[in-house]
Amino acid sequence: MAVPVSTVPAAVSTVQEIETELLLEALYRMYGTDLREMEHAALRPRLVAFMRRRGLASLSAVQAEVLHDQALGVELLRCLCLRPAALFDDPARIALLRQTLGPWLRSCPVARVWVSECSGAEDVYTLAILLREEGFYDKTLLFATAASEAMLDAARTGRFPASELGRYQQNYLRSGGRHTLADYLVSGEPDAEGNLSFRPELGRNIIWAQYNLATDATFNEFQLIICRGALSDLQPVLRQRALRLFHESLAVFGYLSVHPADALNHLPNDVDFRAIHADSGLYRRIS
Incomplete structure (x- = not known):
């Protein structure tokens, strides 16, 4: 029996939804990594782009690949x-953080900064370099x-692609950087994999830990929380949970930096944040 044409798009949509749920479970x-509570509508364009880059025909094919290839999974x-x-x-x-954080961190005997939903070494070492140049690194975790x-x-590992150094150097200078990124690197020459590495001493106050917002x-009280992931991608209940968690984890008058889209x-x-510079995603806990 022929399937009515009107039911085909719905059937395709159902298959994609099932594939998405199975992939997230895998x-x-x-x-x-629990992405099961993220909005599928937000994930789907990224999944499609990933499929196309890898020449894969379906989400089921993506699932098969990432289950057997850890690098691809990451x-x-x-x-x-x-x-x-x-x-x-x-x-x-970053320039705004330089200007804003000085008086606040200077008043703290020990400052604690949380980079939540870290996506790479660059997220953390940006803060490490900023804190060092502003004179707060030695008193900050x-x-x-x-x-x-x-x-x-x-x-x-503290590594990043050498091909990005030129762009990163421009970002650094535009953010108010006072030196050159080469000052913070082990060597200006890339390793066999084409990566550059940050100097080990720059990572001595960094604590890495697995943590699930869901x-x-x-787990501590912080003077600054950075969450440059996508709060707006979370389903409403999980988004509210994350905001409560950040509020509970911040000291009174502590700062929260999120993406402007969030x-x-x-x-x-029960959450009280005041916008310091909403266009840059900077807020402060006021009670």
Whole structure:
């Protein structure tokens, strides 16, 4: 019997939805990264782009590949979870942090900074370099977390593609950098894999830990929380949970830096943030 034409798009959509759910379940079981509560509508364009880059015909084919290739699995996780990591990404935001954080961190005997949903070494070392240049690094602990241990392993190597150095140097200077990025690198020559590495001393105050925004509780009090992932990609209940978690984890008058697209317009009743510079995604806990 022929299938009515009107039912074909619905059937295709159903298959894609099933494939998406199975892929997210596979990523959770294999890599420990729980994306099952993220909005599928937000994930789908990234999945399609990943499929096309890899020449794969379906999400089922993607699932088969990432279950047997860890490097490919980590690549997919970075594609799905977060924006691509970049050193001194959004220079105007970094310049604002330089200007804003000084008086606040100077008043703290020990400052704690949480980089939540870390997508690569660049996310964390941006803060490490900024803190060093502003004179706060030696009194600061940097906590870098991600849901995937594999992603953390890749980030904690402290490496980035040498091909990005020119762009990163421009970002750094536009953000108010006072030196040159070469001052923070082991060598100006890439390794056999085409990567450059940050100097080990720059990582001595960085603590790497697996952490899941969907399930884990607050684990410290912080003066600054950076979450440059995509809060707007989370389903509403999980987004509200994450905002409560950040509020509970911040010291009073502590700062929260999010992506401008994640504007905090709809806060839970028990969460109180004031916009310091909403266009740059900078907020402050005021109670």
